[in-house]
Amino acid sequence: MLNEILRRRTFAIISHPDAGKTTLTEKCLLYSGQIAEAGAVRGRKTTRAVTSDWMELEKERGISINSTALTFEYRKCLLNLLDTPGHQDFSEDTYRTLAAADSAVMVLDSANGVETQTRKLFKVCAARKIPVITFINKMDRLGKTPLDLLQEIQKELGITPIPLNWPIGLGDEFTGVYDRVTSNVLLFSPTVGGSLQVPTRVVPLDKVADFLPADLASRIVEEVELLEIAGEQFLQEKFLVGEHTPVFFGSAANNYGIEPFLNAFIDLAPTPGPRPGKNGLVPIDRPEFAGQVFKIQANLNLRHRDRVAFVRVCAGQFDSEQDLTVARTEERLRTKGSHRLFAQDREEVQSAYAGDVIGISFTKGVRLGDTLYCGEKVEFVGLPQFSPECFASVRCQDNARRKQLAEGLQQLADEGAVQLFRAPDNPQELILAAVGVLQFEVVKYRLSTEYGVQAEIVALEYKAGGWIGAPKSTLANVRLLPSTKIVYDIQNRPVILATDPFTIRYMRNKEASLKISPFSDHLFAPTD
Numbered sequence: 001m002l003n004e005i006l007r008r009r010t011f012a013i014i015s016h017p018d019a020g021k022t023t024l025t026e027k028c029l030l031y032s033g034q035i036a037e038a039g040a041v042r043g044r045k046t047t048r049a050v051t052s053d054w055m056e057l058e059k060e061r062g063i064s065i066n067s068t069a070l071t072f073e074y075r076k077c078l079l080n081l082l083d084t085p086g087h088q089d090f091s092e093d094t095y096r097t098l099a100a101a102d103s104a105v106m107v108l109d110s111a112n113g114v115e116t117q118t119r120k121l122f123k124v125c126a127a128r129k130i131p132v133i134t135f136i137n138k139m140d141r142l143g144k145t146p147l148d149l150l151q152e153i154q155k156e157l158g159i160t161p162i163p164l165n166w167p168i169g170l171g172d173e174f175t176g177v178y179d180r181v182t183s184n185v186l187l188f189s190p191t192v193g194g195s196l197q198v199p200t201r202v203v204p205l206d207k208v209a210d211f212l213p214a215d216l217a218s219r220i221v222e223e224v225e226l227l228e229i230a231g232e233q234f235l236q237e238k239f240l241v242g243e244h245t246p247v248f249f250g251s252a253a254n255n256y257g258i259e260p261f262l263n264a265f266i267d268l269a270p271t272p273g274p275r276p277g278k279n280g281l282v283p284i285d286r287p288e289f290a291g292q293v294f295k296i297q298a299n300l301n302l303r304h305r306d307r308v309a310f311v312r313v314c315a316g317q318f319d320s321e322q323d324l325t326v327a328r329t330e331e332r333l334r335t336k337g338s339h340r341l342f343a344q345d346r347e348e349v350q351s352a353y354a355g356d357v358i359g360i361s362f363t364k365g366v367r368l369g370d371t372l373y374c375g376e377k378v379e380f381v382g383l384p385q386f387s388p389e390c391f392a393s394v395r396c397q398d399n400a401r402r403k404q405l406a407e408g409l410q411q412l413a414d415e416g417a418v419q420l421f422r423a424p425d426n427p428q429e430l431i432l433a434a435v436g437v438l439q440f441e442v443v444k445y446r447l448s449t450e451y452g453v454q455a456e457i458v459a460l461e462y463k464a465g466g467w468i469g470a471p472k473s474t475l476a477n478v479r480l481l482p483s484t485k486i487v488y489d490i491q492n493r494p495v496i497l498a499t500d501p502f503t504i505r506y507m508r509n510k511e512a513s514l515k516i517s518p519f520s521d522h523l524f525a526p527t528d
Contacts, residue, residue, distance in 0.1 A: 001316070001317050004317075004353040005271065005272055005285070005354045005355055006516045007076065007077050007078055007271075008078050008356060009079045009102070009265070009271070010079075010081070010101075010102045010103075010312070010355045011080070011081060011102065011104060011265075012083075012094075012098050012104050012105070013081070013083060013104070013105045013107060013280070014084065014094070014098070014104050014105070014106050014107070014122070014125070015082065015106065015117070016109070016112070016115035016116060016117040018109065019109040019115070019118070019137060019138075020107055020138060020240070020252045020253070021083070021111070022083065023137075023252040023253060023429070024105070024135060024137065024252040025083045026083060026257070027252050027255055027258045028072070028074075028079075029070065029322065030196075030258075031197060031255075031259055032073060032074040032079070032262075034130075046193075048451075054476075064071060068082075069083075069357040069359070070080055070082075071356070075263070077266050077410040080355065080356060080357045080412035081152060082097045082098075088330070088364070091294055092386045093416065094121060095121075095384060095386070095421065096383050096384070097294060097295065098125065098128065098130065099128065099292075099294055099312075099383055099384075100123055100294040100357065102270050102271070102273065102355065103130060103132070104121075104130050105132075105135055106118065106133070106135070107137050108135070108136045108153075109143070110136050110137050110139050110141065110143035110144060110149065110249075111141060112415040113144055113149055113153075113156075114156040114157060119156065119157070120285075122159075125242075126157075129241065130242070131241075131242060131269070131270060132159070133245065133246055133248070133265060134161060134245045134246065134248065135247075135250065135252075136247060136250070137250065138251055139167050139174045139250060139257070140253070140256065141172045141251075142170070143169040145170070149442070150163065150247065153245070153247070159242065159243065159244070160232060160238075160243060160244050160245070161244075162231070162234040162244050162245070163231070163246075163247040163248075163249070164179075164181060164234060164246045164259070164264060165178060165179050165186075166178040166180065166223060166227060166249065167249040168187070168216070168220050169216055172252065173422040174256065175187055175212070175256075176188050176200075176256070177249055177256075178205065178220060178224055178261060179262060180224075180228075180399075183204070183205055184202050184203065184204060185202070185203045185204070185207070185208050185220070186200050186201070186203075186410070187200065187201040187203060187211060187212075187259060188256045188257075190254060196255075197255060197256075198254070198255045205224060208429060233527075239268065240486050246268055248261045249364065249385060273391045274315075276312040276380065277380050279378075279379075282314060282315050282378055282380065282451060283315060284315050284316075284354040284355075285315070285316070285354075286378070287316060287375065288315075288373065288374040289315070289316040289317060289322060289372075289373065289374045289375075290315040290316060290370070290371065291311040291314050291315075291372050291373075292369065292370070292371055292380045292383075293310065293311055293314055293366055293368060293372065294310055294367060295382060295415070295416075295417045296309050296366065296367075296368055296414055296416070297415060298309070298411040298414075298415060298450070299450045304312045307362055307408055307411065308359040308360065308361055309362060309366050309370075309372075310357060310358075310359060311357065311360055312357055313352050313354050313355065313357070313358065314380060316354065317353055317354075318349075318351060318353070318358060319349045319350070319351050320337075320348075320349065320351070321520045323374065324360075324372045324373070325373055325374070325377070326366060326370055327370065327372070327378065328370055328371070329365065331365060332363060333360075334363060334364075335361060336361035336362060336363065337360075337361045338352075338359065338360050338361070339361070340358060354449050366414075368383055368414070369382040374491075386519070387518060387519035388433035388463070388465065388519065389435060389436075389464075390433070390435070390436060390437050390459070390463075391431060391432065391460040391462040391463070391497065392440050392457045392458055393431050393432075393460055394409065394431075394443075394458075395455065395456045396456075397454045397455070397456055398453075398454065401451075401452065401454075405447065405451070405455065407451065408446070408451035409443075409447075410490065412443055412447075413490050414490075417443065418432045418433060418439055418443055419432070419434070419438075420432060420489065421487035421488060421489055422487060422488050423485070423488075424486065431460065431462075431497075434461075437459070437494075440459075443455075443457065462498060462499055463499055463500050463501070464495060464497070464498050464499075464501040464503070465495055465497045466504050466508070466517055466518050467493065467494075467495055467516065467517045467519065468494040468495060468496055468514050469514070469515030469516070469517060470494075474513055475514075478513075478514060479504075479520070480496075481503060481507070483498055483499040483500075484496055484499075485497045496514070496516060504518075
C-alpha cells in the first residue's frame, strides 16, 4: 500500500484567466499518452474541444467553469490533476479544490506576469503551505524579460523563484530551453498547430553555436554564466515549506517546454502526506480508508442522472466492496458505484490509495466537506465557504415545472455552486447567493439543460449577510432595518441579508441577541 501511495502526485493548476492553464492541462494529457491529439480552448468550430472543459457553456465561452479531476500515468507515477476554473466568479470552487491538492502549478503569462487572480490563489496555497511550481507560459510571444518576471514573482508573492531552466530566445526567437540540472540545451522543432509532441534535440551548451545563430548562441551562453554566478541555489526543503518556487519556461500552445516541465515535476512534487483531522494529523498509512468530499457534481453525465461526490483519498486504501460511513451523521452511505474520473468520462475503480481522487455515485446523505471512512472513526477539518457578494431572486416561468426547479436548485446548492435561501413568509420566494454573477448564468444554463426549467434570475440589492445563532423564537422580537431581510438556508437555519456589510456590523452590535456571525466563519459539513 505504501509503495502505491508514494507513486501518487496530486496537484492543482492555478492561474489568472487566459494565462494558459487549460491548454497546459491538455498538453500534460498529450505527453502522458492519455490523448493522441491536443485541443484548444479557443478556435474555429472544427477545433477539438479541450478534454477538461466538457460543459457546453465552457466550450461556448472559452473558459473553465467546473473543477474536474483528471488521472493519468507518466513515468510510472500516477498523477491526479485537479483542473480548476480561472475566472474569479468561480474562486470558491477553486479554493475547495486546492484543499484536495498536495502541490500546485502556477501558470503565468509572460506578457502579464503576476495578475489579480494569481495573487488570490497563491495566498491560499501559502496559507495551506502548498508547495508551488511555476510555469511561465507564452514565451513564444513578446512579453516581459525572464529577469523581470522573476523579480515580479519575488516582489508580488514574497517567494523566491529559482529558474531550473532558462529560455533560449524570446518571442519569435524562442526555440528551446537550457536545462540547469543537466547543463544541456533542449532545442524544439515546431509541429503543425501544436497538437503533437515536438521533436527535441539535446545539445551540450558548448556546442550550441553549431545549431543557433551566432548572436543568439553567444547571448544564451552569457545569460547562463550570469545565472550561475548570481542565481540562488534551489533547495527542495525550502520548496516544500513554501519559500522557494522552481520556475520553468515554455509555450503550452506549441508544446515547447512541456516535456522538461513534466519530467521535473515528477521529481519535485511531494507525495501524499498526513491530512489535518479534528483530533490531529491523520497518517497516510492508516489501516482503514478515510477520505474527504471536496466537490459534488450532479448530472456529470446526463445518461446516468446521478450525483457524484469527488473524494480525495486521504489515508489507507479504498476498496469498492467496503461499507462507507459518513462521519457527520455516523450513517452508512448508500453508494451506486465508484469511478476513476477523466473529466466527464468515468471508469469503474475497484481500489484507490491515499492521494487518489475518485468519484462516488450516491443518492443522498453527503455534503461538501464530509469525511467518509471505514473502521475506526476519523473526521477531517471542514472546507471553507466564502461570503457571497451577489444575490438574486429566481422564478420559474412555467408553474408546472416548480418541482423540477426545486430539485435543480437543491442539487446545485448541495454542490456549493450557489447558496439557496427561502423567505419564511413566502416559501415560493427563492433567493440565490454567489461569489460572482457568472455563477447565476451557469445556474440558469444548467436548470435549462439538465432539469428542463426555464428560469428567470433577477439581481437583488443585497450585498452581504450573516448567520443568526439565536433561537427562532428570538426573531419575532427583533426590529429589522428596511435594508435587511431574514431568510432560511437549505438546512432551515436563519440568515440575515443586508444591502451592505456596514449594516450587518451595525445589526450585530444593535441586536446582540441575534448572535450574527459572518458567512466566512462557516465551514462545510459543520457538526449538526
